[in-house]
Amino acid sequence: MVPQAEIVADRFHLIRLVTFALERVRKVEQNLLCNVSRTFKANKRVLTKRFESLTDKEFTKLMDMFHYSPRLHRAYTLKQSFSHVLKFKDKENIQWAIDQWLSLVEASELPEFQSLLKTFTFWRTEIINALTLPYSNGFTEGCNNKIKVLKRCSFGLQNFERFRNRILFINAKKGHATTMSHVLSKSA
DSSP, rough: OOOOOOOOHHHHHHHHHHHHHHHHHHHHHHHOOOGGHHHHHHHHHHSSSSSOOHHHHHHHHHHHHHEEOOOOOOOOHHHHHHHHHOOOSHHHHHHHHHHHHHHHHHTTTTTTHHHHHHOOOOOOOHHHHHHSOOOOOOOHHHHHHHHHHHHHTTTSSSOOOHHHHHHHHHHHHOOOOHHHHHHHHHOO
């Protein structure tokens, strides 16, 4: 056990939680507004794009969706305001920004976002650590994903040494072979 260890939430998963909540709102609105559901389905990628990166055509599509659904507009605004929370780097400002964002979530009265209140309250310390500390488990998750994909493609490879060498080969292309060989030598 490491007593001074800090538990850090994964930034990718934080962003994904907010994006999934927006997607749930979009799906509900798509099902409710049958006459324009095609607009919601065809333009769902526009909702995930940063507002600053939208082209004129995408902006028009976004405004069209907001015209039909004020709920979707509120959800999109919450997603965009969360991206501003991620820009802060010091602990005090992050705590303030998260509190402000959570009050916006609560005021929005969107049931799809309400679960985020509970998550962000329960994991507050870990989320703040994720936004202030430079650590992430993204590299490890990426390596694990590559190994799982290889395992599925191998369909029950019988020789562990070949499997191990294949993992090292996949990661050697990116220059991570030394890290992976160290990890695999400990597991063998």
